[in-house]
Amino acid sequence: MTVPKPRLTALLAGPRGFCAGVDRAIKIVEEALKCHGAPVYVRHEIVHNRFVVEGLKRQGAVFVEDLSDIPDDGQPVVFSAHGVPKSVPAEAQARQMFFLDATCPLVSKVHRQAEIHHKAGQHLLLIGHKGHPEVVGTMGQLPPGSITLVESVEDAETIAVPEGVKLAYTTQTTLSVDDTAEIIAALRARFPAMEEPLKESICYATTNRQAAVKAIAERAELVVVVGAPNSSNSVRLREVAARAGARQAVMVQRGAELDLALLDGVSTIGITAGASAPEVLVEEVLARLAERFDIVTEEVTVAIEDIVFRVPRVAAE
Template structure:
């Protein structure tokens, strides 16, 4: 039987961003420098394939610092941690490496600067997400108020409506965040925003590529983990941008082919913590079932690189 034809659109950019790439390198270099085991507080990035690969090399993933012994190095995940975590590591005289994405660290610095100027913070983010927990944990309890939706903006109770600033989680939907910012500015006209957009370049670029690709596609596959905020946002952006059906898949084995019966075009993208190997696996699975014609949908070229912490660049 001849294979049915399929137009396959590949979003670019897609997959790993500079912050994820740096965080994974930090764990690998720590294992080279200090040997196994190296402890990592929380998943270094939200991707099971990546985490399992590092676990095989000798990384031990824990949720809290009290699960780590004093005599082994510990790494803090790319999502960032509350200030209390490095403070506790210092108190216990532990060797630690902070793999927080520099763009998340920028938000932390911003929040501290506003607090130093006497402003209460409003954070646009998802409750319980490690990045949100880390950013809110930069300041004392009550100094950062969380809003997730436009409806939350109407309900939030602030200390002084004239002395407010806002920051955002870096992995949100650009469009949804814009609506919440508009609501904040309408209710609190004097609220101070960031000098430059908090949503990171990689999140923005991946969402823009999906917007360009979505109208061409009957269906879209987003390679990423269910606990990855930026991957889940790509699913939402694809649906809003005109793609009739979007699946979030961790790898090729997760694809629901029955839902894709009769389609003639598929778009493929990946969240910022999904490695190229998993994207290639999904592309190969499409080739197995269809006669594929591939087109790249490129909206930006990325050449960002972040430095590895000095402690890992100097000999042991």
């Protein structure tokens, strides 16, 4: 006699998974491979997801951390979705490399805003995480000393800024909306004349995914975030879920990593995925859960995303 599986309600956050910038970056690499053949070099992980990176490697992509690791063989090099300092394309041009820029257009907008503030004579406060490729790229748009990095409320309350210089701020695109608001408030308390970005810097995909995970966290005893530990937006999703009421929030990269012991006594689980995690990995998590449970899924959608970024023609020819 077959023992029936216990029922488990799985709340699926919407939106989740790939955003337009990630989709565009991956397509640039794939189109470059189709047009030019292997190898196609990629500076840094094109997006922060091991599954995606390994899939592109199998197609012939070669991932490097520095242009010096690339031979002068005439093959294309792609800059990752996170953006790069100006010194990188300058080096590529000096070496007469054929390069394709897969920087997310929303990150590029932050770069342009930084340049506008600098031309206006303002010192820029950049809210973000030290060492993250996007922050490195944004800080590399301006001369050294033009940007001060602010990582926390404590930083906002204590950082030193140049005397007699007007201030402006911008942010990394993948931050916690709530944390960033607290940092901005602390900066504003010290520097009331600080100028805001021309447009919101935290991207729509980050904002939407955090709103969606809040919507499921208040109903779920456990929230599973599918994403990579070096993915800023995925890490923020787990943090947001924990703060929004989930009894526990964990991150997994693949379905097989999910410890089913965490489901003891759980009747409702929430599932989301970072902007660099494909939907197939969410399906892996559901398959893992189905080993033990009779799954009933419910889509919890807070926003519909229909944004598409064009793949540059040079990569598609």
